[in-house]
Amino acid sequence: MVLAVCGMLYALNGFLIGWADAYEVMLGITSPAGVHPQWCAWPLSLTGWAAIPAIVGAAAGYVITEQINAHHARELSDVLSELSRLAAPPSPPPASGDGS
Template sequence: MASPDSPSQEPPPPSPDTFRERLRDWKRSLASLNNLSYWWVTRGAWCAAAFTGLYLLSGALIGWTCAYEVMIGITSPAKMSAPPAAWALSMVGWLFVPAFIGAVSGYLVSQQVDRRQRESQEEFFQRIIDQVGPPPSGGAE
């Protein structure tokens, strides 16, 4: 037992985590997210940022109204003052945006269907066999 006059023998406090350690811990914590949240954090936000950047660049080069009209296909990108940016925005507007929205919507719908599915396919077939009976044999006698 230490005397009241002796200094305490407590260990020094741990050093704060470095940026690299905090980044590693954040990356490992992503595994606890559900599929959609994980996808959004790891890939979806980057896709949305790239699209937003392209839209902002095109809007600055060809005008905001023209960028919107090119993106949704009202105006031809060939008629714009900066055709490369307009063509890129047009392609993204016709290919990426519908695919992105469709993928997210399809995933959300399939999640809802899976949550409401009461029995597996095997259980369903077994229930039908129990109610109706086994299928007839294939051979004629």
């Protein structure tokens, strides 16, 4: 929903003030007071200031969460049993049953 509103505002501004100006207003490079008409540039500027970082942050959070979940494939009990096995003292070597 938010992404659709951002896209519609960008498209509206692209047609009214030009695509390059709409891009610069959305990123905060150009002030919305510096383009005409201003009535459509102000909502685009506010969207670029507030919504775009939130969308990027949400996408990054999703990717990071998926990576963390992918690395938690083993149960904690399995990890602890492997650690205790690795920490146990080594068994004595087998006796040589040569008999001589």
